[in-house]
Amino acid sequence: VTPGRSFIDGNAASALPADDRGLLYGDGVFETLALRNGKLRFLDAHLARLAAGLERLGIAADPATVAEQVARAHASLLTGIVRVVVTRGSGPRGYAPPISAVPRIIVTCFPAPEPARPATALTIRMCSTRVATSPSLAGLKTLNRLEHVLARREWTDPAIGEGLMCDADGSIVCGTASNLFVVCGGQLMTPDLSSAGVRGIMRGVVIDAARELGRPVAETRIEPGVLGQAEEVFMTNALTGIRPVVGLPGRHLPVGAVTRELCGALSALGVGECAAFC
Amino acid sequence: VTPGRSFIDGNAASALPADDRGLLYGDGVFETLALRNGKLRFLDAHLARLAAGLERLGIAADPATVAEQVARAHASLLTGIVRVVVTRGSGPRGYAPPISAVPRIIVTCFPAPEPARPATALTIRMCSTRVATSPSLAGLKTLNRLEHVLARREWTDPAIGEGLMCDADGSIVCGTASNLFVVCGGQLMTPDLSSAGVRGIMRGVVIDAARELGRPVAETRIEPGVLGQAEEVFMTNALTGIRPVVGLPGRHLPVGAVTRELCGALSALGVGECAAFC
Numbered sequence: 001v002t003p004g005r006s007f008i009d010g011n012a013a014s015a016l017p018a019d020d021r022g023l024l025y026g027d028g029v030f031e032t033l034a035l036r037n038g039k040l041r042f043l044d045a046h047l048a049r050l051a052a053g054l055e056r057l058g059i060a061a062d063p064a065t066v067a068e069q070v071a072r073a074h075a076s077l078l079t080g081i082v083r084v085v086v087t088r089g090s091g092p093r094g095y096a097p098p099i100s101a102v103p104r105i106i107v108t109c110f111p112a113p114e115p116a117r118p119a120t121a122l123t124i125r126m127c128s129t130r131v132a133t134s135p136s137l138a139g140l141k142t143l144n145r146l147e148h149v150l151a152r153r154e155w156t157d158p159a160i161g162e163g164l165m166c167d168a169d170g171s172i173v174c175g176t177a178s179n180l181f182v183v184c185g186g187q188l189m190t191p192d193l194s195s196a197g198v199r200g201i202m203r204g205v206v207i208d209a210a211r212e213l214g215r216p217v218a219e220t221r222i223e224p225g226v227l228g229q230a231e232e233v234f235m236t237n238a239l240t241g242i243r244p245v246v247g248l249p250g251r252h253l254p255v256g257a258v259t260r261e262l263c264g265a266l267s268a269l270g271v272g273e274c275a276a277f278c
Numbered sequence: 279v280t281p282g283r284s285f286i287d288g289n290a291a292s293a294l295p296a297d298d299r300g301l302l303y304g305d306g307v308f309e310t311l312a313l314r315n316g317k318l319r320f321l322d323a324h325l326a327r328l329a330a331g332l333e334r335l336g337i338a339a340d341p342a343t344v345a346e347q348v349a350r351a352h353a354s355l356l357t358g359i360v361r362v363v364v365t366r367g368s369g370p371r372g373y374a375p376p377i378s379a380v381p382r383i384i385v386t387c388f389p390a391p392e393p394a395r396p397a398t399a400l401t402i403r404m405c406s407t408r409v410a411t412s413p414s415l416a417g418l419k420t421l422n423r424l425e426h427v428l429a430r431r432e433w434t435d436p437a438i439g440e441g442l443m444c445d446a447d448g449s450i451v452c453g454t455a456s457n458l459f460v461v462c463g464g465q466l467m468t469p470d471l472s473s474a475g476v477r478g479i480m481r482g483v484v485i486d487a488a489r490e491l492g493r494p495v496a497e498t499r500i501e502p503g504v505l506g507q508a509e510e511v512f513m514t515n516a517l518t519g520i521r522p523v524v525g526l527p528g529r530h531l532p533v534g535a536v537t538r539e540l541c542g543a544l545s546a547l548g549v550g551e552c553a554a555f556c
Contacts (some may be wrong), residue, residue, distance in 0.1 A: 002406070004297065004371065006296045006297075006338070008296065013296070014296055014297075015293040015295055017292060018284045018286065018293060018294050018386065019282065019284075019292075019386075020301065021427075022301050022419065023298065023301040023363070023365075023421070024301050024308070024363065024423075025304075025421065025422075025423040026303075026304035026421055026422050026423060026424050027423075027424055027426050030302070033488050056513065057424070057427075058428075058431055081371065083304065083371065085301070087301075088427075092281070093282065093310075093359065093361065093386075093388055094303065094430075094455070095427045095430040095454055095455055096431070097427060099432070106296055108296065108371075110371055121366075129414045130412065130413045130414050132410035132411060133411040133424065133445075133446050134408065134410035134427050134446075135408045135413075135446050136409075136410075136424075136428055138406050141303055142421075143301070143302065143303065144303075144304050144424045145302075145303040145305075145373065145422075145423070146304050146305055146415060146416065146420055146421070147412065147414050148373045149299075149303050149305050149366075149373045149374075149375060149416075150321070150336075151373075152374045152375070152412055153336055153374070153375050154374040167411075168412075177372070177373055241307035268335065268431055
């Protein structure tokens with residue numbers, strides 16, 4: 001694993017104050033971006049989601065300042081991953097956000113030793129850890145990610161690439177670090193995220209690309225039983241694009257036509273990782 | 279506000295690595311303890327909840343080590359507040375907990391300039407921020423506390439002392455930093471926390487004390503409408519004990535007999551803050 005290099009509020013730094021509210025309460029948001037040929041992929045979409053999160057949380061960080069610090073942090077890097085965390089900053093004890101809080105911007109660059117590798121197909125599992133039903137935070141990529149950590153902790157078998165998480169009602173919401181799409185009865189579907197989960201950037205790219213291809217995506221409840229009937233299943237993630245699911249508990253699937261078509265569309269949009277599946 | 283003095287892994291320190299998973303994912307738990315006359319109140323109960331959280335999260339911190347670091351940190355202090363945070367420690371990018379992760383223990387002492395003040399009665403409000411329904415984390419005091427922050431951010435009026443939070447279904451779960459009790463039709467009740475909220479230490483003390491007084495507490499669903507009919511309402515918190523609620527939206531309440539009886543019982547258990555209400 002390549003260690004990251006961090007910048008805090010624009011300066012190279014590897015430590016932050018122990019009274020940061022990001023640490024104490026998860027009081028902040030983050031984004032993880034793919035850096036390809038010196039450019040951050042889907043940067044505008046990432047910054048828009050970050051800005052929406054800051055707005056929802058009432059954290060007064062200027063999105064333009066965040067963008068500038070991100071740009072400066074990765075200036076000398078061609079390929080890799082850039083993570084940006086924005087917290088409400090330091091504060092006294094207690095949940096009440098201090099009026100005087102100065103947001104803290106932490107940008108970490110993870111260089112990739114070589115160009116991004118092609119995405120591989122996935123075998124996935126069902127996780128028993130439930131994801132929170134949280135109308136207050138649904139869709140946002142906040143620093144409250146403990147359920148995802150616990151779900152990811154359920155397996156160590158390297159043959160399993162991802163795990164699906166359900167909400168308390170038993171509907172599938174997401175993977176631990178990805179969003180789910182299925183084709184069932186010819187209809188392309190993805191879980192509705194109005195009360196749980198993270199609205200992934202690549203999820204949005206796929207929804208837009210599918211619409212352009214005349215395949216509108218239904219955002220809906222998806223029960224685990226659907227996986228037994230689906231013609232196609234794939235997962236999306238900002239770093240890997242589309243990854244077809246070829247292995248489900250008790251079931252093998254081919255890479256389907258809709259998945260291939262969407263991989264082609266994404267490849268044309270700069271998501272070269274999924275070109276192998278066109 | 280008195281600034282805190284922090285110890286990280288036993289050493290005086292005010293900064294921690296930016297790759298700490300507590301910051302990045304809220305991957306940890308915490309406790310906030312009242313220090314009175316050099317002793318941490320209900321220390322065993324706090325350590326037990328902390329240990330239960332570490333066990334649930336699979337964080338391999340030794341509770342005995344945590345207890346020892348807490349004791350050393352507050353050794354020179356008589357009165358105040360001690361906060362202990364235990365995170366999974368540093369790690370590479372990604373939700374998967376590294377096998378080699380070394381937990382990080384952060385103890386912060388907040389000295390009080392004078393003995394703890396008596397608790398005052400509360401006027402409370404309803405918050406619109408919903409608390410997550412999370413069977414995976416319910417009851418634990420994890421670092422994922424963003425909903426509590428957003429709920430506490432809903433008001434600045436100093437006359438309002440606390441706000442109640444409901445789950446997505448509209449049942450009351452808790453205050454932003456306290457647990458709720460009501461007496462309704464003679465029955466003492468508190469919200470069931472099996473799928474949301476934090477199982478407060480003072481809540482447990484009150485449940486035990488009430489049982490000893492022959493008043494078993496019903497842990498149940500409590501709809502907001504109950505507040506309009508309740509004979510008594512009070513909130514509990516580790517630092518302030520019992521605080522009677524005398525103001526509700528559109529309603530004033532006296533401090534009732536059950537509340538007074540429980541304040542007396544707690545006062546005898548060392549929670550002197552609520553002696554004023556006996």
